[in-house]
Amino acid sequence: MRRWLALLVAATTSLVLIALLVPMALLIRAVAENGAMSRATAAAEYVAVAVGTPDLTLAVQQAGRPVTVFLPGGGTVGGQAPRSDAVLLAATGRSVTAAAPGGREVLTSAQTPEGTAVIRVLVPDAELTKGVREAWLALLGLGLALVVLGIVLADRLALAVTRPVDGLARVSHRLAGGDLSARAELGGPPEVRSVALALNHLAGRIDDLLAAERESVADLSHRLRTPLTGLRLDAEALRDPEERARVQSRVDALQRAVSTVITDARRRSAGRGTCDAAAVVRERVRFWSVLAEDQGREVSVSLPDAAVPVAVGAEELSACVDALLGNVFAHTPEGVPMAVRLAPHDAGVLLVVEDSGPGFDAALLERGTSGGGSTGLGLDIARRTAESSGGGLTVSTGPEGGTRVEVVLGPAGT
Incomplete structure (x- = not known):
């Protein structure tokens, strides 16, 4: 906007100056010629x-410019000049101005006895x-100075308009x-x-x-506590131990599902948090390593030693x-090795989880679709977590044919 406004003012100022300075330049030339x-x-x-009179020669010399006097008898006084048609016309008693080689000639007549x-x-x-020429150069300099001044003033005016608009854009982002x-100011x-x-x-x-x-989420948690307590009491009243344990x-x-829903809703309502991705991933890998050891899985972990802040809360990243x-x-047989890697990325932080299993089914990328009897929301949870931080999730085939999941997490402060 600043550029367009500056161009508009420059064009408008130039047109106005041309309309004023061109006639003024012509007027200056006419004034110089008339003088x-x-x-x-x-x-x-x-x-x-x-x-x-006898003083004619002296008067010609004192005139201070080229003067020629054509006498009636054919003689001349002063500089040599041809008797042109303009001279013959002036001899009739008229004052004449005519073009001549090297300039213009002014012809006037004077009566003598001869x-x-x-x-x-x-x-x-x-x-x-x-x-x-000097006057025209001065007008040109004045015109350029006025154009530059107009552009500077237009730029200041445009800045006064665009700066608040830029602030509005930053606030909206x-x-x-x-946040x-x-x-906005x-x-x-x-x-x-x-x-x-x-x-x-x-x-x-x-x-x-x-x-x-x-507030509604808090009310929901209180409203659900009473019926869940009633269900638990009814379950404890069952006589069959197996049926009681099952219920x-x-x-x-x-109760865990309801708590998870309430916690997730509160987390979304409270806004986006931050955490140390390295610490969270390290803690969750340590938790799952017990099960991996029982299944004979080899777990390869590559995490940075320094803190890696990301724009995701610790609970969200853990999930x-x-x-x-x-x-x-x-979705992989027991004994299949897996690898977890956390590293810097152009868009923030890259979390990679890959295995050497049979690969993935593209249908598993759809929300609610599962091939192993689960809810099918695992990848969708990971995708929503990545997108909430400004990143994304991609699933591909790993170098050994297994599944490779890449999660890009936005850096904290974005």
């Missing part, structure tokens, strides 16, 4: 007064344009990234301030809605890692 011709006419009249004398004064081209505390033109007020009002409204959602396990599973490692245990 030179007026001085030549005055010199001719000065010499005409001395025609027919007849009509013609005084010719030559105005050189240099005198006709004296000072015109922060809001889209989950609900972002607010009220500055710039009235229209931009109006947009900033509307954006701030929208951000406040979103914050209020999320606060109401958190109690189902109630426990239901993501558990889902990926759980898929390996659920």
Whole structure:
């Protein structure tokens, strides 16, 4: 916008200056020519007064410019010049101005006892344009200075408009990234301030809605506690031990599922957190290593020693890692080796989980689809975790034919 406004002002200023300076330049040239011709006419009249007197030669010399006096008898006084048609016309008693080689000639007549004398004064081209070139250069410099000044003022004006708009864009991106505390500064033109007020009002409204959602989630947890307690009491009242254990396990599973739903909803409502990806992955790999040892799986782990902050909460990343490692245990035979690697990436941090199993089915990438009797939400959980941080998830075939899952996590602070 700044560039377009500067170009617009430059074009407009140039057109206005052309409309003003071109006639002024022509006027300056006309004034210079008229001044030179007026001085030549005055010199001719000065010499005409001395025609027919002994002082004629002295007057011609004192004229200070090329002067020729054509006498009635055919003689001349002063510089040599041809008797042109303009001289013959002036001999009839008329004042004549005509073009001549090297300039212009001013011809005037004077009456003498012998007849009509013609005084010719030559105005050189240099005198006709004296000072015109300098004046034109001054006008050109003035025009360029005005154009530059207009562009600078337009750029300052455009900056006063674009800076608040850029601020609005940054605030909108922060809001889209989950930073609900972002607010726009009220500055710039009235229209931009109006947009900033509307954006701030929208951000406040979103914050209020999320606060109401958190309250609703809290109410939901209290409302579900009573029926779950009743189910647990009914299960404990069963006489058959096997039936009682089976129902109690189902109630426990239901309670865990409800707790997970509530925790996930609270986490989304509270905004995006951060954690040390290296510490979380290290802890979850240590947890799953016990099962891997029981199944005779070789686990290769490559983690950086330094902290790796990512734009994902510790609970979310733990669930993501558990889902990926759980898929390996659920969809590969016992004894199949696996590898976990965490490394820097252009877009943040790269988490790679791969195995040497039979490979993957493309249908497993769809939400709710599973080939091993599970819920089929593992990869979807990992994908949503990656996308919430600004990254993504890809599944491909590893170098040994197994499944390779790459999760890109955005860095903390984005």
